[in-house]
Amino acid sequence: MLYLALSATTVIAILVVHRLFTWQRNFGVAKSAGFPTFYSPVHTQEIWWLAIQGWIGPYIERLPRTWTRPWLPFARLWRLWHVGHEPFSEVGSDTLLLASPSGNTLWTCDAMIAKQLYSSPTVQTPVESLKFLNIWGPSISTVEGQEWRAHRRAVTNGFNSFTYEMAWEEAVFQTIGLVESWKNDENNSMVSNVQHWTLRHALHVLSGVLFNQRIMWQTESRKEMNQPRGNDRQSFSNALITVVSRVGLIMVTPRILLRLPVKGLQQVGQALADLTFYLESMRASTVKESEIIMAQSRKSLLESIVLAGEFDAGNSDSPHNSLPKDSILGDIFVTLLAGHDTTGNTLAFTILLLAVYPEHQESIQAELDEILGDRASDQWSCEKDYPSLEQGITGAFLKEVLRLYCPIEFGIRHTVAPTQITDSSGKQHTIPSNTTCVMNLSAASQNPSIWPRSNISDDSRRKLHNSHAIDFNPKRWLNEVKGTKHQMFWPFGKGYRKCPGRRFAQVSIMATIATLLKNHSIRLVVDEKTILAHGGNADQAHMATREKTICQLEDEVEVYLNVSMKGSVPVEIVPRTQF
Numbered sequence: 001m002l003y004l005a006l007s008a009t010t011v012i013a014i015l016v017v018h019r020l021f022t023w024q025r026n027f028g029v030a031k032s033a034g035f036p037t038f039y040s041p042v043h044t045q046e047i048w049w050l051a052i053q054g055w056i057g058p059y060i061e062r063l064p065r066t067w068t069r070p071w072l073p074f075a076r077l078w079r080l081w082h083v084g085h086e087p088f089s090e091v092g093s094d095t096l097l098l099a100s101p102s103g104n105t106l107w108t109c110d111a112m113i114a115k116q117l118y119s120s121p122t123v124q125t126p127v128e129s130l131k132f133l134n135i136w137g138p139s140i141s142t143v144e145g146q147e148w149r150a151h152r153r154a155v156t157n158g159f160n161s162f163t164y165e166m167a168w169e170e171a172v173f174q175t176i177g178l179v180e181s182w183k184n185d186e187n188n189s190m191v192s193n194v195q196h197w198t199l200r201h202a203l204h205v206l207s208g209v210l211f212n213q214r215i216m217w218q219t220e221s222r223k224e225m226n227q228p229r230g231n232d233r234q235s236f237s238n239a240l241i242t243v244v245s246r247v248g249l250i251m252v253t254p255r256i257l258l259r260l261p262v263k264g265l266q267q268v269g270q271a272l273a274d275l276t277f278y279l280e281s282m283r284a285s286t287v288k289e290s291e292i293i294m295a296q297s298r299k300s301l302l303e304s305i306v307l308a309g310e311f312d313a314g315n316s317d318s319p320h321n322s323l324p325k326d327s328i329l330g331d332i333f334v335t336l337l338a339g340h341d342t343t344g345n346t347l348a349f350t351i352l353l354l355a356v357y358p359e360h361q362e363s364i365q366a367e368l369d370e371i372l373g374d375r376a377s378d379q380w381s382c383e384k385d386y387p388s389l390e391q392g393i394t395g396a397f398l399k400e401v402l403r404l405y406c407p408i409e410f411g412i413r414h415t416v417a418p419t420q421i422t423d424s425s426g427k428q429h430t431i432p433s434n435t436t437c438v439m440n441l442s443a444a445s446q447n448p449s450i451w452p453r454s455n456i457s458d459d460s461r462r463k464l465h466n467s468h469a470i471d472f473n474p475k476r477w478l479n480e481v482k483g484t485k486h487q488m489f490w491p492f493g494k495g496y497r498k499c500p501g502r503r504f505a506q507v508s509i510m511a512t513i514a515t516l517l518k519n520h521s522i523r524l525v526v527d528e529k530t531i532l533a534h535g536g537n538a539d540q541a542h543m544a545t546r547e548k549t550i551c552q553l554e555d556e557v558e559v560y561l562n563v564s565m566k567g568s569v570p571v572e573i574v575p576r577t578q579f
């Protein structure tokens with residue numbers, strides 16, 4: 001017994017010494033890059049740490065700061081948005097390395113360094129950790145190198161001026177339906193959970209443009225959702241809505257478990273089977289009708305992806321003549337997923353910030369009057385109207401939303417060979433092979449030396465919970481010399497893997513804002529209790545509600561893959577004159 005205990009202790013001691021030795025060696029390797037370098041007990045991508053950090057993080061924060069700084073704020077991935085540029089300010093550098101026993105991580109919020117890392121051929125996406133996205137087959141997000149190029153060609157084939165026009169028209173149509181739904185709602189134009197509606201709105205727009213399948217707001221009653229059709233297959237929209245809302249479960253659950261006699265699992269399994277059937281039918285009919293569809297200028301995104309994937313993927317350096325069927329379905333679905341949460345959450349923050357800042361809302365409405373005049377919404381167009389809106393206060397508003405509430409906190413890459421980069425002072429660095437690189441977008445877009453903060457006292461800031469919303473100032477974009485500030489933040493990524501859906505998202509959000517605000521205004525709901533608490537003074541009650549919402553725009557923002565609003569802020573839609 002004693003012998004066993006001694007052996008176990010010896011093995012543990014050897015493992016600990018080996019780990020310490022590796023940690024020390026990693027530190028030496030990290031330091032050779034020439035950036036400030038620090039020890040970290042955990043590595044950003046360690047599964048066990050990813051799994052427990054949300055729960056254990058707040059407790060570790062209570063340990064003495066000398067134990068947890070500077071590594072902890074970097075290691076808490078889902079708090080990066082909350083802490084912004086602070087961890088970099090504390091270290092006094094916009095780039096640093098953390099050495100852990102399991103490997104090294106470079107952290108940067110320096111736009112120049114991020115640009116080089118995003119574009120270097122020796123810095124790749126760690127696609128292995130994204131394999132959970134492969135519901136059907138490998139897709140654009142889960143492959144690298146030549147294989148990725150074939151997928152990318154298929155997906156980007158779908159993004160062109162015709163698609164943007166379709167996105168514009170569908171966003172206008174869906175927003176008219178959304179306003180009607182809000183007005184007809186039993187709460188009488190009051191919306192308590194904006195993000196619920198905007199996520200659905202994003203899905204409707206994507207469905208219209210991606211699949212040429214228009215989803216109507218009115219048909220979404222719960223009764224209809226639970227009513228299978230005669231042939232036992234639910235409608236396309238029901239299958240799509242169920243799969244998108246339960247995609248997390250689908251990704252982590254082995255397919256066989258979705259057939260177990262458990263109601264929730266079976267429902268999801270059936271929706272997935274039905275959606276697969278629909279997507280496969282659409283793919284097959286596009287291939288069958290390929291000659292006719294190719295000749296059309298307006299194609300659905302799905303048709304473009306299928307045609308490019310089937311007939312065009314091997315045009316240049318791809319080893320394949322065509323992409324496998326499952327991969328084409330994978331590309332279509334990943335495009336939908338990549339566009340859904342990002343656009344839906346951005347739109348939710350847009351609406352809430354419009355309600356908090358009525359003065360900006362009025363400026364946007366004046367601009368809409370100038371650009372769109374008296375034309376009916378079916379006379380607006382992406383080609384004619386989008387560029388003017390993008391250049392004006394409407395575009396500035398969206399840029400500022402994306403600066404402060406970008407759904408993506410960071411981009412992650414991995415060096416596969418020593419990689420030379422130059423920092424902003426012209427000094428050269430070599431990032432060692434096998435280094436994880438995190439381009440921290442949240443920190444870059446909150447760096448106060450690039451984005452001056454609003455001029456309010458520290459006391460007022462504290463009272464408003466240091467909310468991001470305090471520094472919301474769209475006008476900062478208006479006098480910008482074209483491109484200068486854009487290079488300092490990258491909501492849609494940088495380099496060869498940057499977002500192919502950027503223009504799609506911007507067009508659909510801008511069309512949505514235009515449709516919402518041309519004839520209506522959005523305002524915060526001031527409840528009876530607040531009015532009573534302010535002795536019936538409506539202005540003071542409004543001010544208090546506004547301050548509460550600014551705090552909520554900090555305290556109730558959560559990050560789980562996407563930065564999103566979790567709490568509910570009631571807003572109402574009213575005819576424009578009633579401000």
Ligand code: HEM
Pocket residue numbers: 125140141152155334335336338339340342343346406407408411412490491492493494496497498499500501502504505
């Ligand atoms: C506000 C909205 C959006 C934001 C902030 C956003 C952001 C991003 C970012 C940062 C990346 C790059 C990730 C990386 O470098 O690893 C990306 C990739 C991607 N996005 Fe978006 N996106 C948005 C909307 C959309 C839309 C509407 C679509 C499609 C309709 C879309 C499709 C994609 C796809 C397919 C990729 C993968 C590209 C590749 O790996 O080559 N995104 N997006």
